[in-house]
Amino acid sequence: MTWHAKDLIGLENLTRENIENILETADSFKEISSRAVKKVPALRGKTIVNLFFEPSTRTKTSFELAAKRLSADVLSFEVATSSISKGETIVDTAQNIEAMKVDCFVVRHSVSGAPELISRNVSSAVINAGDGCHEHPTQALLDLFTVKEALGRIEGIKIAIIGDILHSRVARSNIWGFSKLGAKVYACGPPTIVPAQLDRMGAVITYDIKEALQDADVVYILRLQKERQKENFLSSLKEYSMYYGIDGIKYGMIKKGAVIMHPGPMNRGVEIKSEIAEKENALILDQVTNGIAVRMSVLYLTTGSIK
Amino acid sequence: MDILIKNGNVLEPAQATEGICDILVRQGRIARVAKNIKAEGSCRVIEAKGLYVMPGLIDMHCHLREPGREDEETIYNGSLSAARGGFTTICCMPNTSPALDSKVAISFVKHRALAAACDVLPVGAITINREGRELASFGEMAQEGACAFSDDGDCIMDSLIMRRALEYTKLYGKKVISHAEDKFLSKNGVMNEGALSVQMGLIGIPRQAEEIMVSRDVCLAELTGGLLHVAHLSTREAVEVMKRAKRSCPGISCEVTIHHLSLTEEAVGGYNANAKVSPPLRTARDQKALIEGVKDGTIDCIVTDNAPHSQEEKESGFENAPFGMVGFETALPLSLELAERGVPLLQVVSRWTAGPARILGLEDRGSISEGKRADIIVVDPGKEWTCTEESLQSKSKNTPFLGRRMKGKVSVTVCNGKIVFEDKASREKR
Numbered sequence: 249m250t251w252h253a254k255d256l257i258g259l260e261n262l263t264r265e266n267i268e269n270i271l272e273t274a275d276s277f278k279e280i281s282s283r284a285v286k287k288v289p290a291l292r293g294k295t296i297v298n299l300f301f302e303p304s305t306r307t308k309t310s311f312e313l314a315a316k317r318l319s320a321d322v323l324s325f326e327v328a329t330s331s332i333s334k335g336e337t338i339v340d341t342a343q344n345i346e347a348m349k350v351d352c353f354v355v356r357h358s359v360s361g362a363p364e365l366i367s368r369n370v371s372s373a374v375i376n377a378g379d380g381c382h383e384h385p386t387q388a389l390l391d392l393f394t395v396k397e398a399l400g401r402i403e404g405i406k407i408a409i410i411g412d413i414l415h416s417r418v419a420r421s422n423i424w425g426f427s428k429l430g431a432k433v434y435a436c437g438p439p440t441i442v443p444a445q446l447d448r449m450g451a452v453i454t455y456d457i458k459e460a461l462q463d464a465d466v467v468y469i470l471r472l473q474k475e476r477q478k479e480n481f482l483s484s485l486k487e488y489s490m491y492y493g494i495d496g497i498k499y500g501m502i503k504k505g506a507v508i509m510h511p512g513p514m515n516r517g518v519e520i521k522s523e524i525a526e527k528e529n530a531l532i533l534d535q536v537t538n539g540i541a542v543r544m545s546v547l548y549l550t551t552g553s554i555k
Numbered sequence: 556m557d558i559l560i561k562n563g564n565v566l567e568p569a570q571a572t573e574g575i576c577d578i579l580v581r582q583g584r585i586a587r588v589a590k591n592i593k594a595e596g597s598c599r600v601i602e603a604k605g606l607y608v609m610p611g612l613i614d615m616h617c618h619l620r621e622p623g624r625e626d627e628e629t630i631y632n633g634s635l636s637a638a639r640g641g642f643t644t645i646c647c648m649p650n651t652s653p654a655l656d657s658k659v660a661i662s663f664v665k666h667r668a669l670a671a672a673c674d675v676l677p678v679g680a681i682t683i684n685r686e687g688r689e690l691a692s693f694g695e696m697a698q699e700g701a702c703a704f705s706d707d708g709d710c711i712m713d714s715l716i717m718r719r720a721l722e723y724t725k726l727y728g729k730k731v732i733s734h735a736e737d738k739f740l741s742k743n744g745v746m747n748e749g750a751l752s753v754q755m756g757l758i759g760i761p762r763q764a765e766e767i768m769v770s771r772d773v774c775l776a777e778l779t780g781g782l783l784h785v786a787h788l789s790t791r792e793a794v795e796v797m798k799r800a801k802r803s804c805p806g807i808s809c810e811v812t813i814h815h816l817s818l819t820e821e822a823v824g825g826y827n828a829n830a831k832v833s834p835p836l837r838t839a840r841d842q843k844a845l846i847e848g849v850k851d852g853t854i855d856c857i858v859t860d861n862a863p864h865s866q867e868e869k870e871s872g873f874e875n876a877p878f879g880m881v882g883f884e885t886a887l888p889l890s891l892e893l894a895e896r897g898v899p900l901l902q903v904v905s906r907w908t909a910g911p912a913r914i915l916g917l918e919d920r921g922s923i924s925e926g927k928r929a930d931i932i933v934v935d936p937g938k939e940w941t942c943t944e945e946s947l948q949s950k951s952k953n954t955p956f957l958g959r960r961m962k963g964k965v966s967v968t969v970c971n972g973k974i975v976f977e978d979k980a981s982r983e984k985r
Contacts, residue, residue: 260754337870359872360756361826380874382756417756448750 252553255367255374256546258383259424267428271393274538274545280317281540291320294551295350298324299342299366300377301357306512306536307377307387311354314543320551323350342366352551355379373550381415387511388421390542392429394535395466398507403430408460409451410492411470411519412481414441418511419470423449436460437470437492440481457492461501469494469510472519485518495521507531556597557581558969563603563933568610568905569922578608580929583972588925599974601967603933609904610921611643611673611930611970612886613911616707616732616786616810616858618879619645619675621667622660623652628863628950630664633883634671636948637861638976640883641965643673643930644911644920645861649680650708656680658695665700672975673968674930676702676915681720681731687711690719697727702915705732707786708833710768712738714775721781730784730808730914735768735793736760736834745874747820747835755826757874760835762790769793773800776807784914785809787860789834791844798853808855808914811845813882814955816857817889818842822955828869828876830955832860849906850898856910857903859886863951881949884942888961891936929972938964 251262251269259267280288296315298308308324315322327341336344342353352373355363360380367374378384396402407426413419413435426433427450435442435451436459446453454460461467472488482488489495494508502508508520508530516522525532558580565588566573577592578585594600619633628636630647637645647664649655655664661677668675679701683689685708693704704720710733711717720731741764746752748759769785773796776783783804788794788811797809814832819839822830830836848854862879869876890907894900912921919928942959944952968976 337867338872339870357872359874361873364826365870365872380756381758414753420754420756443753445750445753449754 251549253550256385256550257364257367257374257376259385259388259421259428260383262428264428267389267392267425270389270542270545270549271396273549274389274393274541277544277548278538278541280544286317287319288317289319290548291315291318291552294320294352296320296322296352296354296547296551297345297350298322298354299345300324300326301338301362302378304356304377307356310536310539311377311543314540314547317540318544318547320547338362338365339369342370346370346372352547375546375550378417380417381420382417383421384417385421386539386543386546387418388425389546390535390539391422391468391509391511392425393538393542394509394531395507397538398531398534399465402426405465406432406434406463407466407468408434408436408464409468409470410436410457410460410494412441412472412476413437413446413470414443415473415476416470420449422468423451427451434460434464438482438488441476457498458501461498463503465506467494467502467506467508469508469520471511471513472515474515474518489518493519493521494524496523499524509535512536556599558599558601558972558974559592559594560601560603560608560931560933563606563608565923566607566609566901566904567923568901568909569924571901571905573901578923578931580931580969580972583929585923585925585927585929585931588923601933606966607934607936608923609932609934610908610923611932611968612641612907613644613915613917613921614642614859614861614883615646615703615856615911615915617645617647617861617883618650618863619647620651620863622663627865630667630675631670632948632950633861634668634673634675637883638672638968638970639948639965640885641887641932641934641968642883643932643968643970644676644917645673646676646678646702646915648678648705648707650685654680654685656683656685656691658692658699661696661699661701673970676700678703678705678707678732680704681706681711682716685709687713687716690716690723693723693727693729697729701729703730703732703784705734705786707732707734710734710736710738714771717772718775718779721775721779721783724782725780728782728916730782732784732786733768733772734786735765735772737764737767740764740767745831746823747837749820749838751820762792762837762841765790765834766792766796769796773797773804773807776800777804780806783807787812787815787834787858788845788848788854789815789837789841791841794844794848794853798848801853809853810856810858811849811854812860813857813886813889814860814880816842816845816849816893818955823873826873827955828873829880829953829957831873831876831878832862832880833878846893846896846898850902855906855914857890857906859883863949864953865951866953869953880954881947881951882954884947884949885954885956885961887934887965888963891963929969931969932965933967934963935966936963938962940964
């Protein structure tokens, strides 16, 4: 069964087969980026709009390149939040652009649910490029892709997601994605930013970094926003680094053959020490590379099916 | 002209009786309640065979947005919406712009209400500009017609101010209505805190934010002997606190909204901002406890918390959207559903009529008996309709019930002896 849908809002609503289908399609696209001429005509004549209501460099660039390598026309812009407060609603913005006959919106917004709101009001495809603390499905898909590439499987592995899970859309999408593909997901961090209800999504919760790292095949380190300290989610950044930051000592607890991942951008010295990010088993740049193939796959499977 | 309502099934909540009889309305009052009253002289006869006849509903908690947001609702149009939903008395909250925190502001609402379809009673603010810092002039506002006092929408976080306010209630005999929510604990929250908020990536409002403040207010009511009314209970624990408190402190009362009785947090699924309310919709366990509270009398009355909001604001994304839903026109059918789910109908009606009348000291309302104010509604319990934007008189259409099939509709609303709403379709049918 090939997954074709109008939208990609989150991994919560996808089946295991849907996810596997996206990953397989990505696999066939990956090779294109290593060619001398990095382009196929799969989406020629389609117009893709990157609608970013929140600043982003890497995700936006990744989507842009993915679209271009499929020969689509791409328009990217960051809508300043101020223009929203001037009166135009998110829906207005999207409908105005749709009136210029575009095929797909790639949406990032600081508000959870914004892509869904746009999706209900436009007939173009809508791909969630990160909404509030809700989901960031393409990030999780590229993470799945990267793990599968490195370890050969997802089924049965243990992944430890470490850090600010409460505020992380990356964590939510990864919990859904890895659980659906049969991995055991551990969520680890201080209790202020690791909500107990995550168990309802299928994650095992632990505040003990040792328990999280023990026998983990994948150590997934989340970015820690420094502002969290001001909001009293953390007593201090230093203390966070001491207990949860991955340094040489904690690296020593990780089993041989395990891989280190991070969605970027890294706060070196806070959640991850520089020397760990440079390790051979750190897949951080592979994640970025694979992001293109996965986003090509998602664009193709959504926008490509629109007549 | 007299009005004679014939052959209806009369629900009399104050005496907890029901039966078929006729009601004669003369000069704004209920002149007679008896079987087989003959029409004499100039008299409008309303045939109510097979229909319910009950006291006009009293909504002691609604927002009419005037002054300040007349684009969302006005006192006049809001009263039309209320009359259409079966309300004959509505109490509007003071979180307007400017706030109803002075004699002049109360007088403005009373003046505007002269043209209204039903009786509109303003609730005065507890503190100046609803800022929770300085007490507003209770006495002057009461004299001008304020029916109670509340900073609804915001909780008075300073316990000393709340204490003073409760002490003042003893002087004027008007309730202080508490919006019980620990604002520090609920900071930035947009929905019930739980597994669903975690999944949706939304900041939750823990149930304890309500429980803490209900407990505090009960303590202060015990300390002062003041007249406390707790607005919109939403959690099982808050119901339990009230249940215990009522044993030792008979002067306190509380309410629940019809939407907290009808919906759970599941309604916000898909980021439906029309289901974003304060306090937030909770879980099925809370809903069950609230219904039990209505049944066992812990909860004195049901309210709409009718809160109109513009479509633009509701569509600005779930987290940015304001709290509130409109509710006048869906309250009655949802209440009838409640009756189908095991709460005796007479009890449901009582919580909309005799209950609030007692809390507000409106002795001549909430009852169908001779000498009372003629606030009466005739309801067709079997009439089905679909809630759509077009079907609502309300200026704003922010309700999660859009598209929902409803059963039960008001046929006639009589307020102060005058017909203020009549469902033309049902009249022609008869």
